[in-house]
Amino acid sequence: MTNRKTDGEVFDVAVVGGGASGTAAAYHLSAEGRSVVLLDRHDMNTEASGRNAGSLHGQIQHEPFLEEGEDWARGWLPALRFLADSLRLWDTLGEELGTDLQVGKKGGLLIADEEHQLPAIEAKVAFENSVGIDSRMLSADDVKQLAPWVTDDVVGGELCPIEGKANPLLVAPAFARRAVAQGAVLMPRSPVEGFREERGLHILRTPRGEVVARQVVLAGGDGMPALGRHFGLDLPISSGAVQVSVTERIDPMVSHLVYYAGGKLTFKQAQSGTLLIGGGWPARRNAAGEWVVNPESLRANLAMATRIAPSIADVSLLRTWVGIGNGTPDHSPIIGAVPGHPGVWLGFYPYMGFTASPLMGRILSDLVLGRDPDRDLTPFAPDRF
Numbered sequence: 075m076t077n078r079k080t081d082g083e084v085f086d087v088a089v090v091g092g093g094a095s096g097t098a099a100a101y102h103l104s105a106e107g108r109s110v111v112l113l114d115r116h117d118m119n120t121e122a123s124g125r126n127a128g129s130l131h132g133q134i135q136h137e138p139f140l141e142e143g144e145d146w147a148r149g150w151l152p153a154l155r156f157l158a159d160s161l162r163l164w165d166t167l168g169e170e171l172g173t174d175l176q177v178g179k180k181g182g183l184l185i186a187d188e189e190h191q192l193p194a195i196e197a198k199v200a201f202e203n204s205v206g207i208d209s210r211m212l213s214a215d216d217v218k219q220l221a222p223w224v225t226d227d228v229v230g231g232e233l234c235p236i237e238g239k240a241n242p243l244l245v246a247p248a249f250a251r252r253a254v255a256q257g258a259v260l261m262p263r264s265p266v267e268g269f270r271e272e273r274g275l276h277i278l279r280t281p282r283g284e285v286v287a288r289q290v291v292l293a294g295g296d297g298m299p300a301l302g303r304h305f306g307l308d309l310p311i312s313s314g315a316v317q318v319s320v321t322e323r324i325d326p327m328v329s330h331l332v333y334y335a336g337g338k339l340t341f342k343q344a345q346s347g348t349l350l351i352g353g354g355w356p357a358r359r360n361a362a363g364e365w366v367v368n369p370e371s372l373r374a375n376l377a378m379a380t381r382i383a384p385s386i387a388d389v390s391l392l393r394t395w396v397g398i399g400n401g402t403p404d405h406s407p408i409i410g411a412v413p414g415h416p417g418v419w420l421g422f423y424p425y426m427g428f429t430a431s432p433l434m435g436r437i438l439s440d441l442v443l444g445r446d447p448d449r450d451l452t453p454f455a456p457d458r459f
């Protein structure tokens with residue numbers, strides 16, 4: 075990634091965070107002719123946006139629905155609509171950015187292999203349909219038709235046609251590349267360690283010098299609580315290390331984004347033929363305090379995958395890695411103006427921020443440009459907690 079000295083330059087916008095959200099914001103802002111500097115403490119796309127499982131989510135997630143019920147789901151609807159609107163942007167994103175992002179949208183398949191799992195899925199589908207989400211119940215035969223590889227124990231499931239997958243290694247780099255082509259300046263290895271405001275300008279302190287901008291976008295993912303504290307904001311963003319695994323390439327087998335109703339599991343087949351297996355299983359810390367793969371989580375995750383797809387038991391695993399996932403207490407995003415600091419904006423989507431990133435970038439750009447973001451952002455207000 076490029077880097078250049080910015081001494082004396084006043085940018086229209088400094089974007090902090092080179093994940094999918096920040097690069098998307100930099101892309102939109104530079105497309106509108108704004109001078110943009112995009113800073114990251116590492117390189118671009120090295121944290122959650124480059125380590126995630128590439129699922130494009132659009133249904134109410136089964137686990138929080140089971141745990142927190144319909145009242146929570148009703149309160150979460152603005153966040154769900156955000157995902158649904160972002161999912162539509164994925165359809166043309168590759169073409170827009172000039173990169174094949176390996177987007178596939180054959181739908182999400184939630185699979186049940188025990189009768190007692192079905193009533194909760196039925197309740198979820200009924201609720202989703204009542205609020206306009208396209209999803210439907212499937213019989214065991216329906217699932218077998220869509221997924222001939224599924225266990226003989228299947229008893230039914232749910233299909234949500236708007237869901238799918240994309241390649242996380244390609245997305246933020248594609249946004250960043252286009253932003254640079256439109257004039258944006260990248261500053262990798264530039265952790266932002268302090269902010270001050272002077273005569274209407276924002277001055278960002280980094281070990282590589284100061285960066286001056288008229289407006290600031292904070293899109294720092296796991297770094298958001300620390301960034302928020304510079305502005306007196308106490309953001310209740312939780313942080314947990316989770317792992318994802320990839321197998322060797324196999325012949326085309328799985329066309330959907332697959333979930334299991336009996337526990338934490340997502341899996342899908344990437345365009346390259348590999349299977350990506352995840353679902354939010356926790357990593358562990360080693361003696362030096364670093365996050366590393368947790369073999370118990372790995373065993374449990376793979377056991378769940380082979381339980382619903384027995385034939386993959388013979389497929390070799392290539393690699394398992396760890397990434398930091400982030401949440402909020404109400405599972406809703408935090409988007410808007412930083413109170414008391416005109417010209418500072420923040421954007422954070424919990425748990426499923428890869429799916430949300432195309433829309434997040436556009437909305438952050440709208441806010442900076444003073445345009446109507448075309449939705450009520452009140453449920454996402456940074457000071458709601």
Ligand SMILES: Cc1cc2nc3c(=O)[nH]c(=O)nc-3n(C[C@H](O)[C@H](O)[C@H](O)COP(=O)(O)OP(=O)(O)OC[C@H]3O[C@@H](n4cnc5c(N)ncnc54)[C@H](O)[C@@H]3O)c2cc1C
Pocket residue numbers: 090091092093094095096113114115116117118119120121122123124125126127128129130131264265266267293294295296297298301316317318352396397398399400421422423424425426427428429430431
């Ligand atoms: C293992 C795993 C699997 C996941 N699976 C999925 C999935 O399948 N589908 C889905 O939709 N979501 C998934 N997620 C969530 C998703 O990856 C994140 O929500 C999303 O990538 C967040 O994007 P972001 O750009 O907001 O943040 P990030 O990608 O975290 O980017 C933030 C950037 O800000 C930089 N930064 C932070 N602080 C500073 C600072 N002070 N100065 C400079 N730079 C700073 C960081 O270095 C980082 O590069 C998963 C997450 C993990 C960890």
